[in-house]
Amino acid sequence: MISPLTTTEMFCIGFVPISATVVTTWGLMAAMVGGAFLASRRLMLKPGSAQAFFELLFESVDSQIRDTMRVEPEPYRAFIGGLFVFIFVANWSSLIPGVEPPTAHLETDAALAFLVFLAVIFFGVRAGGLRGYLRTFASPSPVMIPLNFVESLTRAFSLLVRLFGNVMSGVFVIGIVLSLAGLLVPIPLMALDMLTGAVQAYIFAILAMVFIGGSIEAPTTNHPAEDAS
C-alpha cells in the first residue's frame, strides 16, 4: 500500500516534478469537464433524467448559497459549486481500483483551503472594499482584531486538517483492512467512506460559504455607533 502521507513522483515536465496526485486530478478534471461539456450540449427545455439531475444539483447549490449567505448565488456559484463537485468526485474516486483520491493528500487539501482563504479575501474586498473587508476584523469589537486575524488563518487550516484527516483515514483503514481480510470485508468500510466523502464535501462547501458570507456581511450591523458616524 502506498502511504497517502508520501508524494509519489511519476514524471517531470522540465524541472517541475509531476506527482501521482496531480495526474489523478487531471484525470478527474478531464472526466468532469468532459461530462459537463457533453451535458451542456444536450440541454433542452424539456429535460431528460441526466439533465434533471444536473439541474437538481444546480438548484441545490443555489439554494444552499441563498440560505447560508443570504445573497443572490450567481457570483459565488462557480466557486462554491466547484468546490463541492471537485471534493465529492475526488473523494468518491477511491471506489475506482488503483486510484487514490487526491483529497487524501495534504497538498490538495491545502490547495483547497488556500483557495478558500483567498476567496474570502477576494469576495470580502469586492463586496465592501478593502476598508470594509478590514473592518470585518474589528467585529464585534476592535479588541477582537488579533483574534479575528488568527481565526482567518486557523479556520482555513481547520478546513485543511478536517478534510485531509477524514479522507486520509478512510483510505488508510480500507487499505489496512484490504491487506488483512482481502475480498468483500472492506465493502462496508468503503460504503462508510462514500458517506464520509459526501459529508465532507458538503461540510467543506458549507464552511466555505459561511466564511465568505462572514466577509461580505456589513460589519457595521453590530456597531450602531459606527453607523451613526
Added chain:
Amino acid sequence: MTFDWWTFGLQTINVLVLFWLLSRFFWRPVAGMIERRREQAQALLDDARAVRDAAAKALAEAKKRNAGFAEERELILQQARSEAAEAGRALLAQAEAEVAVLREQAAAARAKEHDEAEKAWSGRASRLAIEIAEKLVSRLDATAVREAFLQWLAEQIVALPSDARGKIVDGGGPLEITSAHVLTAEEQAHIHATIRAALGQAAGISTPEIVFRADAALIAGLELRTPHFVLNNSWRADLQRILAELQHD
C-alpha cells in the same frame, strides 16, 4: 510525512482551472437553460393570461350580445303577439261577417224553400180540392147545379148598382157566358131569359148579344164577362177565393 510544494502549486492551479472550466461548460449553460425555461414559462403564462383576458372579453361580448338578442326576441314576440291578436280579430270579424251572410243566405233559402213548398202544397191542395169538387159535382145533378148557379148569377146581377147594370146592357160589346159544359140551345135560351129578367128588361127590348163558351176549369157554374167587369160565379172562383183566404190566414 512530506509536503510537496510543487504539487501544492499545481493542485491550486488545477482547481482554479477546473472551476473556470466548470463555470464555462456547466454552471453557465445550465443557468442559461433554466433562465430560458423560466422565460418560456413566463411567456406561456403571459400568453395564457392574454388568452384568458381575450376569452373573458369575448365572454362579456357574448353576454352583451345575448342580452341584445333577448331584448330583440322580446320585441319580436310582442310584435308577433300584437299582429296575431290583430289577425285573430280580423279573422273573427271576417268569420262573423261570413256567418251573418251565410245565415242570411240560409234564411233566404229557407224562406224561398218555404214559399216554394207552400206554393207546391197550395197547388197540390188546389188540385186536390178541384178533384174533390169535380168528384162531388159529378155525383150532383148537372141541371140542378147549373140552375142553381144561374139563379146565383141572376142574384148578383140584381145586386149590382143600376149604372153597372146599364154598362152591361150598353157595354158596347157582347156578353160572354162561360159554363163548365157545352150548353144546349134550350139551356142557352133559358139562361138568356134569366139574365134578361135579372137586368130588368121587358120583353121586346133589345138585349146585348150573349156569346156562350165552355171551360171545364170552372168545374161548375156560370160566369158573366163584359168588356168592363166579370162576375165570377163558379166553383173554381169559389175555391180560389177560399184558397186565397186560407193562404191569407
